[in-house]
Amino acid sequence: MIEFTCVTKQYPDGTVAVDDFSGQFPPHQTTVLLGSSGCGKTTILRMVNRMVEASSGTITIDGENIAQRDVVPLRRSIGYVMQNAGLLPHRRVIDNIATVPLLNGTPKAEAHARAEELMDLVGLDRSMARRYPNQLSGGQQQRVGVARGLAADPNILLMDEPFGAVDPLVRRDLQAELRRIQSELGKTIVFVTHDVEEAFTLGDQIIILANGGQVAQRGTSEEILAHPANDFVAGFIGLAQGERTLHRSPDGGGVLVDGHGRAVGVLAEEPAP
Amino acid sequence: MRWIGDNLDVIGGHLVSHLLLAVPPIVASFLLALPVGWLAGRVRWLRAPLLSAAGLLYAIPSLPLFVVLPLVIGTGVRDATNIIVALTLYGLALMVPATADALRSVDPRVVDAADALGYGGVRRFLTVELPVAGPTLLAGLRVVAVSTISLVTVGAVLGVPSLGMLFTDGFQRNIMPSILAGIVLTIALALVVDALLVALGRLVLPWTRPAAAAVVAPTQAEVAP
Numbered sequence: 001m002i003e004f005t006c007v008t009k010q011y012p013d014g015t016v017a018v019d020d021f022s023g024q025f026p027p028h029q030t031t032v033l034l035g036s037s038g039c040g041k042t043t044i045l046r047m048v049n050r051m052v053e054a055s056s057g058t059i060t061i062d063g064e065n066i067a068q069r070d071v072v073p074l075r076r077s078i079g080y081v082m083q084n085a086g087l088l089p090h091r092r093v094i095d096n097i098a099t100v101p102l103l104n105g106t107p108k109a110e111a112h113a114r115a116e117e118l119m120d121l122v123g124l125d126r127s128m129a130r131r132y133p134n135q136l137s138g139g140q141q142q143r144v145g146v147a148r149g150l151a152a153d154p155n156i157l158l159m160d161e162p163f164g165a166v167d168p169l170v171r172r173d174l175q176a177e178l179r180r181i182q183s184e185l186g187k188t189i190v191f192v193t194h195d196v197e198e199a200f201t202l203g204d205q206i207i208i209l210a211n212g213g214q215v216a217q218r219g220t221s222e223e224i225l226a227h228p229a230n231d232f233v234a235g236f237i238g239l240a241q242g243e244r245t246l247h248r249s250p251d252g253g254g255v256l257v258d259g260h261g262r263a264v265g266v267l268a269e270e271p272a273p
Numbered sequence: 274m275r276w277i278g279d280n281l282d283v284i285g286g287h288l289v290s291h292l293l294l295a296v297p298p299i300v301a302s303f304l305l306a307l308p309v310g311w312l313a314g315r316v317r318w319l320r321a322p323l324l325s326a327a328g329l330l331y332a333i334p335s336l337p338l339f340v341v342l343p344l345v346i347g348t349g350v351r352d353a354t355n356i357i358v359a360l361t362l363y364g365l366a367l368m369v370p371a372t373a374d375a376l377r378s379v380d381p382r383v384v385d386a387a388d389a390l391g392y393g394g395v396r397r398f399l400t401v402e403l404p405v406a407g408p409t410l411l412a413g414l415r416v417v418a419v420s421t422i423s424l425v426t427v428g429a430v431l432g433v434p435s436l437g438m439l440f441t442d443g444f445q446r447n448i449m450p451s452i453l454a455g456i457v458l459t460i461a462l463a464l465v466v467d468a469l470l471v472a473l474g475r476l477v478l479p480w481t482r483p484a485a486a487a488v489v490a491p492t493q494a495e496v497a498p
Contacts, residue, residue, distance in 0.1 A: 051389055076391035086386030090404045090480050099390050132480040148390075 001027050007057030009043050017043040018213035028186040032203030040213035041192045045158050049078045076100050079149030079157040083164045085141040087133040093144055094129040100152040118147040139170035159191045175201050196237050208233055276450040291435040294425045297357045299418050302364025310372025324370050331366035335427045356428045364417045371413025375406040408481050411474045415467055422463040
């Protein structure tokens with residue numbers, strides 16, 4: 001369990017990125033921080049591994065205040081996956097994945113064996129182990145990033161818009177893989193995105209943020225869709241614009257249209273499983 | 274041509290002396306520029322003065338420097354140390370800005386990633402920033418190497434043996450083959466050392482090899498549903 005209590009981040013120039021944020025990230029679940037750019041979602045994420053230091057308030061992991069922990073071991077104990085993968089360009093795929101175990105002093109053969117298992121887990125062919133990051137496509141790099149985040153078998157995985165830079169098809173593929181991996185591993189995942197669909201696809205719990213890390217609503221995707229807390233939330237997730245208000249097409253044939261009359265799907269004959 | 278055949282031992286001796294004078298300043302300026310370049314990148318207000326000071330070193334005329342330096346460091350004018358120290362100063366003039374630029378050129382996202390993974394400061398510098406800056410550092414080092422090999426010849430005016438002596442002697446005694454041999458060999462030596470540095474770069478910076486940088490087609494992992 002990660003717990004934020006009255007956490008504020010103010011930069012020296014006076015900008016308040018996060019103002020009095022409190023919240024819990026339950027264990028073995030995926031919590032998505034959803035908001036537009038500048039809402040403080042990445043700042044909140046980066047405070048968990050102290051890439052950003054909180055100005056006030058407390059952050060605890062399993063009851064332990066992280067401000068009292070040495071920052072280097074803290075970071076090594078938390079998986080981190082960033083946008084554009086953030087791979088080390090001078091190290092081969094296998095060494096990129098094994099980075100944290102190698103930093104922790106795991107023997108090279110053992111770390112590499114573990115890295116190869118992770119390549120299987122994230123759907124990377126083992127033949128790519130000896131390649132350098134610039135020899136991989138964007139989607140492959142992102143898989144390496146996920147594998148690297150999992151290499152030291154951390155309880156917590158922080159994911160900062162990890163799939164933001166890949167094309168929509170690959171992104172969907174990666175989201176599906178992440179769901180599969182999460183169903184196997186049950187990590188405590190904190191996932192930052194501005195993509196509503198992605199948040200609904202991946203989040204067990206979704207926290208919608210307005211500016212300054214103000215919580216606009218938290219809940220499951222069903223709860224948020226059924227009862228948006230306010231106009232901001234309704235607008236953000238597309239309820240206000242009619243994009244999610246679906247009707248049968250007047251032309252019949254089971255085609256569904258949104259509030260603007262655009263065809264968006266078909267009605268299945270059987271109820272969803 | 275006969276002069277060259279008759280004087281191969283002299284030419285060979287000068288070639289070796291030339292190398293012995295050139296290599297230490299090349300290595301020393303590379304190593305000394307690392308902490309200075311790091312400092313210039315790390316401490317913002319030091320950057321401009323350090324880089325200006327390094328640039329000014331290059332403005333010192335070489336002959337007076339060779340003459341004045343022994344008074345400062347207490348060596349003889351014809352001492353090899355004198356030449357080596359002077360050439361190291363010139364090397365620093367080129368290498369300090371090159372190092373500062375190379376370290377600054379490292380993608381901040383890579384540094385950020387290293388921090389997030391749990392690299393400590395020293396380890397991050399030595400095993401991430403330095404190698405990633407490698408190609409730019411190498412470009413700077415190549416200029417230093419060529420420039421140093423060329424500057425070593427100035428020492429001949431003071432009587433320090435190097436390939437430069439082939440042309441100082443050649444001019445005094447009016448031996449054209451000697452002058453030509455001195456010039457050609459200096460250029461050839463510079464080219465050979467440069468080629469060696471490029472080869473060394475391929476060896477220690479394998480991810481920059483053209484084959485490694487080639488974009489490859491997505492494989493099945495990418496295409497699979």
